[in-house]
Amino acid sequence: MSEMNYQISLPTRIRFGQNSLSALPQEASALGRRAFLLVDPFLKDSRLECAVVAGLAAAGVEARLWHDVVPNPRAATCDAAAADARNWRAEIIIAIWGGSTIDAAKAVSLVAANGGSAWDFTARADVKVLTPARRGFPIIAVPTNAGTGAEITPFAVLSNPDLKLKATIIHPFCYPDVALIDPDLHVSNPARLTASTGVDTFLHAFEGFIGTRPNTWSDLFSIRAMELVASNLPVACAEPANTDARTGMAEACYMAGVTLGNVGVGIPHALGQALGALKDTPHGESCAAFLVSTVRWTLPEAGERIARVARIFRPDLGRLPESEQAKALPGALADFFTSIGLSGGLEALGLTSGEVEPLVAIALANYGQDVACSRRPAAREDLYAIVRDSFKSG
Ligand SMILES: [Fe+2]
Incomplete structure (x- = not known):
């Protein structure tokens, strides 16, 4: 379609x-x-x-x-x-x-x-x-x-x-x-909660943007939400009482919610929700733990869109070929997570290598609709590979 x-x-x-x-x-x-x-x-x-x-x-x-x-x-x-x-x-x-x-x-x-x-x-x-x-x-x-x-x-x-x-x-x-x-x-929220919830907003905008169902209208909301997160989330974490940053994040949140409600999310949410089920971990951090690996895995099928997002975080990439811009996004996202204090990755959330199988089973059984939104079709083995790679990318 x-x-x-x-x-x-x-x-x-x-x-x-x-x-x-x-x-x-x-x-x-x-x-x-x-x-x-x-x-x-x-x-x-x-x-x-x-x-x-x-x-x-x-x-x-x-x-x-x-x-x-x-x-x-x-x-x-x-x-x-x-x-x-x-x-x-x-x-x-x-x-x-x-x-x-x-x-x-x-x-x-x-x-x-x-x-x-x-x-x-x-x-x-x-x-x-x-x-x-x-x-x-x-x-x-x-x-x-x-x-x-x-x-x-x-x-x-x-x-x-x-x-x-x-x-x-x-x-x-x-x-x-x-x-x-x-x-x-929102101004009384501590930095950790601000970061953990703020990455969820980013993921809603991003996963829909690189998924199978984005459209002209959802793109408007996704891109603006990602721009607002990139410029406001680090400030909101560092200066909780900064009302401009809080306003920017609040706006990003509902805009990303528009994307979420209309075009869905993808693999990071499918795996993150499963992780939350197994470990009762915070939602945003749980989904974010799988993001960098998912971007790397999706690169061949969504290079143009991933490059567009890379330029939001690294405007200086604009002079490079699009394929190079896209390859820079996983690193840019890892740096962004570190800048807001979320660099612990999957290990910090308590998942062990022995729990990969039940994790993927829950993701497929209860969040198959999100897995199906991946622009690069994902089978069970692909999800295993993304989870294994997430251990290394923390
Ligand atoms: Fe979410």
Whole structure:
């Protein structure tokens, strides 16, 4: 199919910019009078949480708080939250924190409306996926970091620790209704979290850009997001209170989310999600650990696009032939990771050589759709080679 045949979906309304959070009471009251709030336990009783609850009350919106959300959200926890939200007769869901909390809100909304377990709605190979018949509660997403882009995507990534698996609900009902993206909420994030989430944003823009499905429209978002990450992420890590850098990263995040939601991701995410399932490791770092090897492996099939990205990080490469520019990207990315403090690679995340086989098995079973987005078709042996090479490239 031509790159000129494509669909665009962006049903989430975005309110972007500093102090966007102040619009929450107005947005919430337009959608319902009983708000079920998923908030990370780190914010429990914080000034931010108290201000949000007071603001909602002033607008006539009663709030019920739920703090039992963890990174790599558990399907079983979402089921419990859905039961609570339904019993409390919630009318809307508000998620405040990172991608895990926002993804959990999507699952809670679906389960509260449709019953069943959140895990049964996730996409997995050779398993009949439960399709939700009803849209759930309206969702307002308030991200407190720049990373997953979950605030505007139709995906909810869930963990099942009992099975040591991760899988994703992929459905238009997962689109939040409103995303309030306020960079002021990002300035208190430490450098490590900023780096770990920021590379996820880069990967969403990059993997779609070199995948099988990019189009004119997604390219606009991908390229701009990558430019914003290259210029703002090192500054945001070094100077957490720099609001210009935080604003640039917040913008990059949702732009990369547009790419993610419309053209998907590729091998680094397939392997990174599998690593998260096995080791409960941070999402961004887990996916980034496979990036340099994946770029090297993909070079023969995507040289022109890889060269385009190389020039973002190294404008001085422009005088070289395109093939030389492309070959420089793996090194440029490794240098970039080092500059933001993420040079540990795969070994630092705890994977051993004996776990390569189960890792690839999970990637193929639960993230086959991402593997299929690779411009260079990848068989099981190819994934083994990429993982083995990732041990060396850390
Ligand atoms: Fe991601």
